[in-house]
Amino acid sequence: MLTYIALRVGSALPVAVLVALIVFLLVRLTPGDPAAILAGENASPEQLEAIRLSLGLDQPLHRQMIDWAGGILGGDFGTSIISQVPVVTMIGQRLEPTLSLTLITFCLTILFAIPLGVLAAWKHGTAIDRGVMVFSIIGFSVPVFVLGYTLIQIFSIRLGILPVQGYRPVGEGLGPFLYRMVLPALTLTLAFTALIARMTRTSMLSVLGEDYIRTARAKGAAEPRVLFRHALKNAFVPIVTILGNSFALLIGGVVVTETVFNLPGIGRLTVEAILARDYPVIQGVVLLMSFVYLGINLLVDIAYVVIDPRIRY
Amino acid sequence: MPGSTTSVLRKITLTALAAASMLAAGLGAASAETLKVVAHSALRVLDPMMAGAYIIRNHAYMIFDTLLATDAEGNIRPQMADWTVSDDRLTYVFTLRGGLKWHDGQPVTAEDCVASLKRWGAKDAAGQVLMANTESLTALDDRRIELKLKAPNDFVLAAIGKPSSFVPFMMPKRLAEVPVNQPIKEMVGSGPFKFDQAAFNPGVLVAYDRNEDYVPRDEPPSGLAGGKVAKVDRVEWVTMPDPQTAVNALVSGEVDYVESVPVDLLPIVENNEDVVVDLLDPGYQITAVFNTLHPPFDDPKKRRAALAAFSQKDVMDALIGDPRYYKLCGAMFGCGNPLETDVGSEIVMKADPEASKAMLAEAGYRNETVVIPHPTDLVLLRAPGIVGADALKKGGFNVDLQSKDWQTVLGQIASRETPDKGGWNMLITLLGVPDMANPIINERLNAKGTNGGAMGWLGDPKLEEMRAAFAASASADEQKKLAEEIQAYAYEQAVYAPLGQFFRVTAWSSSIDGIVRAPVTLFWNIEKKQ
Numbered sequence: 001m002l003t004y005i006a007l008r009v010g011s012a013l014p015v016a017v018l019v020a021l022i023v024f025l026l027v028r029l030t031p032g033d034p035a036a037i038l039a040g041e042n043a044s045p046e047q048l049e050a051i052r053l054s055l056g057l058d059q060p061l062h063r064q065m066i067d068w069a070g071g072i073l074g075g076d077f078g079t080s081i082i083s084q085v086p087v088v089t090m091i092g093q094r095l096e097p098t099l100s101l102t103l104i105t106f107c108l109t110i111l112f113a114i115p116l117g118v119l120a121a122w123k124h125g126t127a128i129d130r131g132v133m134v135f136s137i138i139g140f141s142v143p144v145f146v147l148g149y150t151l152i153q154i155f156s157i158r159l160g161i162l163p164v165q166g167y168r169p170v171g172e173g174l175g176p177f178l179y180r181m182v183l184p185a186l187t188l189t190l191a192f193t194a195l196i197a198r199m200t201r202t203s204m205l206s207v208l209g210e211d212y213i214r215t216a217r218a219k220g221a222a223e224p225r226v227l228f229r230h231a232l233k234n235a236f237v238p239i240v241t242i243l244g245n246s247f248a249l250l251i252g253g254v255v256v257t258e259t260v261f262n263l264p265g266i267g268r269l270t271v272e273a274i275l276a277r278d279y280p281v282i283q284g285v286v287l288l289m290s291f292v293y294l295g296i297n298l299l300v301d302i303a304y305v306v307i308d309p310r311i312r313y
Numbered sequence: 314m315p316g317s318t319t320s321v322l323r324k325i326t327l328t329a330l331a332a333a334s335m336l337a338a339g340l341g342a343a344s345a346e347t348l349k350v351v352a353h354s355a356l357r358v359l360d361p362m363m364a365g366a367y368i369i370r371n372h373a374y375m376i377f378d379t380l381l382a383t384d385a386e387g388n389i390r391p392q393m394a395d396w397t398v399s400d401d402r403l404t405y406v407f408t409l410r411g412g413l414k415w416h417d418g419q420p421v422t423a424e425d426c427v428a429s430l431k432r433w434g435a436k437d438a439a440g441q442v443l444m445a446n447t448e449s450l451t452a453l454d455d456r457r458i459e460l461k462l463k464a465p466n467d468f469v470l471a472a473i474g475k476p477s478s479f480v481p482f483m484m485p486k487r488l489a490e491v492p493v494n495q496p497i498k499e500m501v502g503s504g505p506f507k508f509d510q511a512a513f514n515p516g517v518l519v520a521y522d523r524n525e526d527y528v529p530r531d532e533p534p535s536g537l538a539g540g541k542v543a544k545v546d547r548v549e550w551v552t553m554p555d556p557q558t559a560v561n562a563l564v565s566g567e568v569d570y571v572e573s574v575p576v577d578l579l580p581i582v583e584n585n586e587d588v589v590v591d592l593l594d595p596g597y598q599i600t601a602v603f604n605t606l607h608p609p610f611d612d613p614k615k616r617r618a619a620l621a622a623f624s625q626k627d628v629m630d631a632l633i634g635d636p637r638y639y640k641l642c643g644a645m646f647g648c649g650n651p652l653e654t655d656v657g658s659e660i661v662m663k664a665d666p667e668a669s670k671a672m673l674a675e676a677g678y679r680n681e682t683v684v685i686p687h688p689t690d691l692v693l694l695r696a697p698g699i700v701g702a703d704a705l706k707k708g709g710f711n712v713d714l715q716s717k718d719w720q721t722v723l724g725q726i727a728s729r730e731t732p733d734k735g736g737w738n739m740l741i742t743l744l745g746v747p748d749m750a751n752p753i754i755n756e757r758l759n760a761k762g763t764n765g766g767a768m769g770w771l772g773d774p775k776l777e778e779m780r781a782a783f784a785a786s787a788s789a790d791e792q793k794k795l796a797e798e799i800q801a802y803a804y805e806q807a808v809y810a811p812l813g814q815f816f817r818v819t820a821w822s823s824s825i826d827g828i829v830r831a832p833v834t835l836f837w838n839i840e841k842k843q
Contacts, residue, residue: 083515
């Protein structure tokens with residue numbers, strides 16, 4: 001197992017670099033010129049060229065790639081073309097809101113979704129099961145921004161008990177931090193709970209019909225023990241997979257929620273950088289996300305082994 | 314065990330109470346002396362000479378100051394400096410007023426200002442005209458700047474006192490000597506606020522603290538002139554990409570000021586007694602710019618046919634909708650500006666597709682494709698592009714509307730290639746009304762062609778002569794007459810098409826006071842009522 005982990009960690013670095021290099025080429029081959037956004041719509045070709053020169057964008061692609069790769073190895077991820085702020089600083093500024101939202105949403109989702117899914121499977125065919133399924137369909141069908149605006153209208157505008165927007169770092173007080181995280185976390189939790197509950201139900205149903213479940217009941221095991229100790233444990237492998245994907249999605253892809261609630265997270269940073277062709281920032285974020293996905297995949301694979309000892313690598 | 318249960322319950326209750334009090338402690342709004350603003354755009358670029366975007370200009374007004382400034386009546390007034398003019402109108406001497414310091418504590422000197430003017434003059438259209446006519450620009454001593462012209466004109470003050478992009482902001486010599494195509498690394502000015510570098514999060518937050526060492530002028534504020542008194546301790550610009558969120562935040566009191574409220578969200582704030590809604594700046598014009606390098610718009614007759622096809626009302630209705638917030642305006646120098654005139658504008662005020670078709674036939678139009686790059690990620694340009702393209706089609710043009718993001722559009726319009734090789738024929742974009750106030754600063758009238766020309770590369774020596782004559786004119790009456798002649802000629806040649814003027818609606822909390830009306834969004838003189 002340890003050997004497997006070591007091999008996976010060792011193989012993560014070249015994979016991440018390969019992904020970053022592919023993105024490096026893709027963004028530079030995409031139409032658009034960051035010098036143009038700096039120079040404005042009335043820029044002459046001479047002004048554009050002068051800006052490209054000052055930013056090193058006039059260099060051949062392979063030279064730019066070597067310079068960037070060399071910088072990465074030295075811990076220098078470059079500087080934003082648009083704002084002239086180091087990429088590491090920009091990502092660092094945006095990481096806390098994203099991680100905060102991700103962790104809170106993830107914990108709440110597990111807290112609600114798995115019991116809901118187990119309940120639905122246990123009460124399969126009943127009103128409870130149908131109720132959970134209706135909630136599930138609504139939850140992942142309703143666009144996140146509709147849900148977000150609805151919650152803002154109710155809790156912020158009408159009742160005035162929660163803020164409309166904004167983020168306060170944990171360092172400025174746990175209370176102000178949590179106060180501003182309630183609505184965005186609730187919005188995302190509802191959406192992800194709908195998805196995970198449904199997955200849990202499906203996975204549980206496939207297990208609850210097994211012989212060993214019937215045996216456990218026949219031996220007099222209490223229903224909670226049958227559900228959680230026997231059924232859920234065996235049903236958990238696909239659930240862990242979807243949980244891993246959800247975590248990765250939360251870290252990198254919740255730009256709509258970040259926009260609605262004005263959270264300065266990685267999602268917004270990525271979209272802004274792409275629209276501005278801010279190459280160093282795009283590359284830095286992609287590299288970060290590569291490591292995140294690789295790490296999550298590794299943790300999920302390890303979790304498989306913990307959950308199901310029959311799985312061996 | 315009951316004792317254990319009670320103990321646990323007690324702990325839970327105490328924890329809940331503690332959490333509630335922590336929440337309550339954090340609920341308080343920002344300090345009464347912090348003004349929270351949602352600006353119209355995110356600020357990422359800080360150097361005011363790097364790009365002409367208004368958000369950068371507005372940022373620069375917070376921390377930099379200017380030698381001269383335009384007041385509410387459009388007059389040029391002293392700001393950092395007063396001036397004298399020699400009898401032959403060739404020599405201007407600007408004298409800095411006392412007590413001016415940079416934010417790093419060093420005194421403002423004439424050498425700093427000379428370097429700043431040169432940097433500005435290397436980039437700005439009006440500055441380039443001024444520098445081309447400048448014999449010398451030197452510091453006579455620590456406080457006096459001398460500008461000697463080659464030929465007399467009255468354009469000097471209008472150029473140095475111009476309110477909008479690019480503005481001749483004064484900065485320390487070490488910053489002003491940075492080549493204009495490279496960004497300055499420090500935000501050190503002499504303005505009423507100081508830039509908080511530590512708080513700067515590009516695209517998220519920018520903050521300014523009151524400059525305690527700033528010495529404002531004694532006069533009350535008027536436009537961009539007069540006393541710039543910072544009455545709040547701190548101003549924070551919070552970026553909110555979603556205008557709905559911004560409006561909700563204003564209504565709930567989380568922010569004090571929203572610079573730009575979309576017209577469709579106005580019903581939320583218009584009848585709210587805690588919010589004030591008003592039009593503060595003169596707005597923008599939508600303009601259709603022609604690439605004159607390639608057919609069909611290398612031919613002024615076909616350009617005029619396009620003008621005949623456009624409908625200002627259709628464009629404005631699609632973009633704004635509510636006629637309270639737009640104006641049909643054919644004035645190339647902006648409606649509401651001193652040089653406003655409607656000379657020659659009849660052709661663009663009402664669509665006449667039949668006339669357009671007839672003009673195209675007469676001009677020998679051979680159904681050449683009109684490629685129009687259409688930025689779909691800019692809200693203000695999305696609808697006008699579609700409506701404009703449709704109008705041209707009705708007018709007999711063969712149109713290829715190419716939808717893409719603004720970044721890609723910028724790259725395309727910088728290309729001089731033929732449209733079939735990635736070039737373009739026409740772009741519908743916008744221009745701020747302060748930036749069209751006269752024929753020199755209105756970049757749409759730049760007719761220098763491919764050698765120093767603006768977007769579209771119109772080459773028209775006669776128009777350039779007329780602009781030069783304007784720059785050399787000696788009186789306001791003469792300028793007015795020349796401006797009318799220039800506009801008449803520009804319409805005759807269909808240099809570009811004004812497609813309507815619209816206003817930006819601003820909303821702020823009724824708990825703040827002292828808003829200064831100017832063509833730029835300003836935050837001095839604003840205070841929070843107790």
